[in-house]
Amino acid sequence: MSMLVVESSPWNAHDYGIPYPTYFHPSTDDDVIIWQERMRRLARKYLFCFVGAPRPGNAKSIRGQIIEQCKDSMLCKLLECGVGESKCHSPRSVMRMFQNSVFCMQPQGDSYTRRSAFDSMLAGCIPVLTHPAPAYTQYIWHLPKNYSVYSVFLPEDDIRGNLSIEERLSEIPAERVKEMREAVISLVPQLIYAREDEDV
Incomplete structure (x- = not known):
């Protein structure tokens, strides 16, 4: 039996x-x-962003390092998700x-996996x-x-070793960024769902 799941198991x-x-x-x-045309035309004022909460109880998590680097960068936008009221629960x-x-x-x-990865791609934002x-x-x-066609891979160990996210992303040539964004936007039809009885 084949199973369609939002996160597959490496053991099955x-x-x-x-x-x-x-x-x-x-x-x-x-x-x-x-939607795709609108995402192509958007002026993007931040080099990178992060939406999420730290995982202080998880020694393997690098979220804390990402949050700190984002806070220290003028080119990063952070939407920190904590307990209680948070804009993280606002789709807009x-x-x-x-x-x-x-x-x-x-x-x-x-x-x-994270749903956020798919939301970001729908917005034409290149996933890191x-x-x-x-x-x-x-x-x-x-x-x-x-994967290099549509994303950037920065290994966890490199970030733990004080890799500068801002410097690494700033080094990517503008033309390459444009190509990657177009690749991400072109993926949108493959990442969304439609009802069978509708014309999508």
Whole structure:
């Protein structure tokens, strides 16, 4: 039996990862095309951003380092998710931040994958992954095998070793960034869901 799951298991050859449902729910093909064109035209004022909470109880988590680097950078926008009231629970706030950023940090979530990675791609924001499992080994039907086409990989150990996220992302040539953003935006139709009885 084959199982379609939002996060596949490396121990089960019959699990197939499919994208998380996202904040974008188009009704027609035209809605998707209009959305893609809008994402192409956006002026992005932040080099990178991060939406998430630290994991102080998890010694393996690098979220704390990402948050600190973001706080120390004039080119980063942080939406810190804590306990209680938070804009992290506002789809408008989250998507607006992704739409204003060139790169979106996507470390591991509570498990390997994060819905945030798909929301950021829908916003035309290039995902920056720190572990291969959240995307590269999961969504073989939906994402290109050559992950460098649509994402940046900054290994967790490099970030623990004080790699400057700002410097590394700033080094990527503008033309390469443009190509990667176009690759991300072109993936949008493969990452969204539609009802079978609708014209999508």
